[in-house]
Amino acid sequence: MLQAKSGVRIATRNVASFSKRFQSTSSGIWTDFSKRSASLKLNSPEVKQGLLHKINPEEGPASISDYNRRLAYHSPEDIDETFKQAYELLQQEAEVKYKEIEGYKKRLGEAKSTKEVEFLKKSIDKLLVDAEVKNPEVLYNVEYTDVELLDKSQPVYRHLLKEKWEAYDLMITMQRLEQLHMIPDTLPTLDPKVDVKVKFPHNVKEEFADWVVPGTVLPAFAVSQPPTIQIQEFETVEEKNLYSIVLVNPDTPDLKTNSYSTTLQYGLANVPLDNVDNVIDTSKLFSQGEKFTFKDYQPLVPEKNAQTQRACLWVFRQSEELTLGDIARENFDIRDFASKNNLTAVGAHIWRQRFDRSVNYVRNKYGLGEGRVFRRVRGTAPVV
């Protein structure tokens, strides 16, 4: 996770002693799960009680784990009574929205042209978001529970996650892409539509086992196995989209031209993903990896005294299924690759590597032989 993990450590109190005297029956659309997904509700009963009804004055709010802090907490006055009325007001609005959705669904059944179908589906999605976006249970889930566990098939969750992404993670990613000049150097620009997260789970050390912050410098042993890539689409994906993922190193030294060339390190194509099934992890690579890997993973192994090399990961959305022939690693032209195969870049990630003590080990593991050792050479131009 790029942001700090805000996991809820719920007080492990005896649930049986949990008093029922504050529960009151309220029947509304947000308590009715016959037509709505169960993922929209709060799973923890103590937190739910404290949120929707009253925080137990003997126990304190369930979200604070430290016993002393929990008991010392005092809520603002009149908050429960005001919240009850506010909740009823918002629930009534949501009920109106759900009625509208039913109307639209009926029309969808009778719709003929694809334009109308598309419009109706978009309207239904928007209404589903509007109906649930003020629901306090949903808001609590997005803010304070583990984001990984949210049900991404719900438009509300995707909407709120997109807001979160745009507020921080997207800005970090774009900043790193621009500052490290990945943007003009590989593809000309990126219009980000998708949240790309990369991690190397084979690592034992905690600092390398979590999601990679774009731009970090990673040692060679940390990237020695293929990464887990999570591609989160925020728009509704009905049937699975096909994605291509390409890992490129634009900083391989080319001595002849006294410049750099791009090498293809890792290539995946025709990966079917949708809103929920959005990770390319080790299990998927084991079971279906051969189908969509068109270039095996070869980690970046920078040579001694070469400068910091960028590992640029590009995620493309395919328009149709691709058949790729043999593609050489050296002198890979990514722009050509993207235009020839009608790929649209939807997301990117970047990390950096430099020569460190584990590079030779990784080289041996992948049978790449020994690397060169560079040294500074005096220029021929006269010193003024």
Added chain:
Amino acid sequence: MFKPFTTPVSSRLASSGAVILKNFVRGKRQSNQSASTKKVVNQLSALSASRKQPKLLNLCNEDLIKHKTIVNAWNLFKRKVQQRKHLQLKKQYKSIYNAMEDLKQTSPKLFELANAQQEGKRFPLEMRIPTDYPPTQPWVYNYSPKNKQ
């Protein structure tokens, strides 16, 4: 026996003109500021925030979500009131427009009279602004019209 070095300190200081106590008595801390300075200091101490600010309000997760929900509901309520008001104003404008358009067709002379600029028209003095509580006499019944010339 104890023999003082020279003259005792107190008598030395007393001869120089300063007033000091021979035996120290503990009393209230008193500043030797003038009365006007003390007054200003007192006023400033009442105005400044020092030691008067309560603790920062740190809400727990549940209470923060509750507060956000309350604010959302309030914004929705305000929006609905505004929308009703805007709709009513639009309808009222349409009414006026239609009435005048019709009057123009039916009776141009009446239309002119109705459309004429009312210069110098102001709200009357007797028009009362609503207060929280009514006056002892809620309505003035005693009125007789001015004789028109």
Added chain:
Amino acid sequence: MKSVLGRSFTRAYATQSSTAPKISSTLLLSRNPVVTADLNPFQAQYYKYQNELWRRLMWTFPKWFYFRVGTISEQRFRQLNKDPVSNNPDIEFPRGRPEIRHQRDRRFKQELRLPKTYKEEVEVDDAGEDTGAPGAPANDDLARKIVPNSRITKADEANDKTSLERKLSRTLYLVIRNDNNKWALPNFGEKTEELQALHDLAEEGLYKIGGEHINYFNVSNTPCHLYNNEVENKKEYFIKSHILSGEFEPQDKSLQYLWLTKEELKDHLNEDYYKDIAHLLNDV
């Protein structure tokens, strides 16, 4: 001015006469609210909640500035406001350690009780018993307790719908009824002899039916609405006015009148007529 070419707002009935509709002026006479609007329960609750937050975040009262040490009023203040439980580092506070500054616990709102500056009818102490101290002075004394007048008047309790003092927080509208007719807003047809502006027509008609002791303010000479009365074949141009003081005294004994709010008008007026003019009426 009767125009031969009547406007086509009127629907063409087979039995309708071919004469053009008459012009008339309807008076929408309203009594503005005397008192501020009643709050919606959610509104009241929200304001209460915000108020509590404001009090929680308010600075400590600088008591030393308003109640000088050594004065009797300071003594009275101290009697009414006991110090909060102070912090003792050697004891446990299960509900959090207090932090006291200037005799205020920083974690909570400060609840102040100020000494009274007036005398009540019967002086009671904290237990609620009569202290026997001298009670309130005469009614006009400046030292008496300030008690605001009630928002609910006698007319409210009696539900006297002809009274102008009823429902002080709402807008009231004048409706009249002749015998065997229905309730309607007062309407005055134009005279055949002379040409009168719509607002003059309305004023004359009002004085004729309600007496001259009406102090009203005409909002504008421009009519605010047109109602096509097909039944009586006339165009009703609405003139909006507010009654400021005085009273509507029916000159004719057979005339009945009422001052009604918007919801009550819905019950008394014709359904279509009400739907047509509902937007002209105030919700407050």
